[in-house]
Amino acid sequence: MDMAFDALGEVSDETLLVLYGNGDEGAARALSLRFAPLAFRVAYRMLGDRAEAEDLAQEAMLRLWKIAPEWRAGEAKVSTWLYRVVTNLATDRLRRRRGVGLDEAPEVPDGAASALEQMIDADRAAALEAALAQLPARQRQAVVLRHLEGLSNPEIAAAMEIGVEAVESLTARGKRALAALLAGRREELGYGHG
């Protein structure tokens, strides 16, 4: 017997996993709606390509389906686990890309830097996306998880499998780089007016 789909909105992540493991198809749909967007968002912000991001997010969700029946309650948050899987998969993909180190800024195509400055629409979200793409991968990861996904530093440390101090260092450096990249656009984007 499946629980009514809309009744599952209030159910905890771990309870959904248990229901899923017991064959509740509503739980399968609820888990997809709850976690697939998270996986895609982070993947996209790390990789910058929709198709690759969907591919990676699908892989991450496959791992969730596999582990669901064996999930041990109380050990970790489901979301933290998923952040870690997505982060690891993204790191693997980025390492394979043209041999760019995770702590190096990627090569930016000619004109991309000035395009950032010359965006016609005052669109902070788009400008941020373009600026994030110019950060080294690990700084990008830390900033995305902290300021876009809202994770605490210990949670980021768990997801990235590094220490809390390393997280703080990466976010600080990432934000300094972002501030510098976005500086040229500040007035046009209404930045100076706060």
Next chain:
Amino acid sequence: MAEMRKDDERLDLFFAAGRAAPPEPSAAFLSRVAEAGLSAQRARQAMPAPTRRGAASGGGILGAFLGLFGGWGGIGGMATAAAAGLWLGFAGSDQLAQVASGYTGTTTAAATSEAGLSFLGDGDILALAAN
């Protein structure tokens, strides 16, 4: 220090805009993910329960019990050995030669319940055990 705080405040505006306009997955992607979850779930539900141990006849407690003896064949073998012991004790020495030839005449009597039971003829094992 004050400059850094200003930078942070300014960046916060960008971060807020980024959070307000997150990249959204396509409906097709969400559908694929849900389908994969449902497939994995159905495949798992279709698998037999992991409690059966060596019994072709069924699962659960009976299956586990039979599994300890190697199935019905093993039970038959044990019954044969037990009943033969009772028979030997009951029949007495003058009938021992007859019983022994019955033993040697069968090959895998101990392993097959059918052969073991036929050695006893029409005798009811339970009746023997009661004697």
